[in-house]
Amino acid sequence: MTDRQPLERSTRQLIEDGRARQEALADIDTVLRNVQGTAYDNHGSVRVTVDGRGKLVDLWLRQDAVRWGADQLGRLIVMVAQAAMDEATQAGYNKLAPLLGDNMTYAIELISGRAAPARAGAGSGITAEEFQRRRDERMRKADGAGESARGPVEDDGFDPDDPLSFDLSSLRSDR
Template sequence: MVEQVPIERTTRQLIDDARARQEALARVDAVLAQATGTAHDLDSTIEITVDARGKLIDLWLAPAAVNWGPERLGSLIVEVAQVAMREATQASYNKVALLLGEHMTYLIEQLSGVPAPARAQGDDPGLTVEEFQRRREERLAAGRRRAPAPAPEPDEDYDLDTFDPATLRSDR
């Protein structure tokens, strides 16, 4: 038997929530139109900006780009455009998540078949919070184990108490 759980919200509240979600979904297209990604090659001879749909917005080539030759230049432009597209895709998911929430954005990823680049399989997930804390504790413990540095020997020619600021030269 299925246990029924009473809804603690009024019908008016449920309708208002549904309308808010509908308005948020209507704004997704505008949000996606604003998401862009920019990338450049390692030598900074090519810079490409695309929108979240893959439309080329800007292509900049340095004069030195002619040195690559047509084959290499063409493949390099494609590689840089792919990186810019991944950045634009991630930016669009980030903006949609702010609008619709993380759960709904993940569902959109699943439905579209295009996962957020941050979730790409085989990608370096970065440092976890636990790993960061472990490394921090190791650094702090290592710092506590080191002997304190000896105090510097006092210099007999240097006496801060007898310093007279009036001896400094002024730019009057």
């Protein structure tokens, strides 16, 4: 359940908070419709964008994506779509938490059966600090080479048949 916390606010503030939460709960569908998650595969062959409800908003395939073959490309699209859904889910929870509070947002996670990806992967993947350090390092390299942040596509050893070669937790964001 939720922990009880001592009240340090006036009755008026509590009523205003309650009304704001009530309005936010009424707008959950709008919030989830307006958030999006986008993910790419490591080779830049596939880009998928979904909304907070999981509706496909955009699917982009590089012209040479057919080199994967139908089965492998299908699996790759599903994996990237799952990563995009995780990003959209996290973005939705990130927007709801300031409106509803962490306890109410956590209750929504429990009711929906879909935990926030940042919370679901606790203990796996990398920390937010490590992610930021790696990102800063990549950005410095890209800036120093005079290339765009995406740079040239390199063979990173991704194998669509090996589910362990694509770590979804590397794409998550924290609140």
